[in-house]
Amino acid sequence: MIRVLFVCSRNRLRSPTAEQVFAGLPGVETASAGLAPDAELPLDADLLAWATLVLVMEKTHLRRLKQRFARQLQGKRVACLDIPDNYAFMQDELVQLLRARASRYLRF
Template identity: 40%
Template sequence: MKNILFVCSRNKWRSLTAETIFKNNPNYEVKSAGTENSARIRINANHIIWADTIFVMEKKHHERLLEKFPKDMNNKKIVILEIQDIYKYMDAELIEELKNSLTEYL
């Protein structure tokens, strides 16, 4: 089983939606977290260490992870999805965009 981590800014809409739609997949253990201090679940080193693959919604999230966790990010598979912060939790368009973006990986 692969450990998958989804990351956005506040872990309220994009990464939480991704976690929700993939959490029942028997091939993956899925978590989500945010990079901001105001995040619902704030990312920490344990999340990074746990994850086999990290999907970030935007390039800035990747940069923040490299900045905050430089050692833990070594040799981690990171995928930047380029999904903008324009959706609400479980928005139908967001779900479609996530599924399309993740098809080649999951």
């Protein structure tokens, strides 16, 4: 079982979309969180401990993640999908982009 944590800024558009899109894959559990203090679900050490793979949306998120949670990331697979904050929740273009970019990390 792979546990994928999707991370963006406020956990309102990109990461919750990714969580829903990939939740139905066999052998995959998903969650999402945000790095901003006002995120719907702020990222914490417990979520990172749960995850076996962390996928962030932007390089900025990757930098902030490493600064705040360096110790918790040891031994974790972490990657950036390079998806800008230009999409609405569950927007078709976002879903297609997520599938294309995440395909190298998830089998579907």
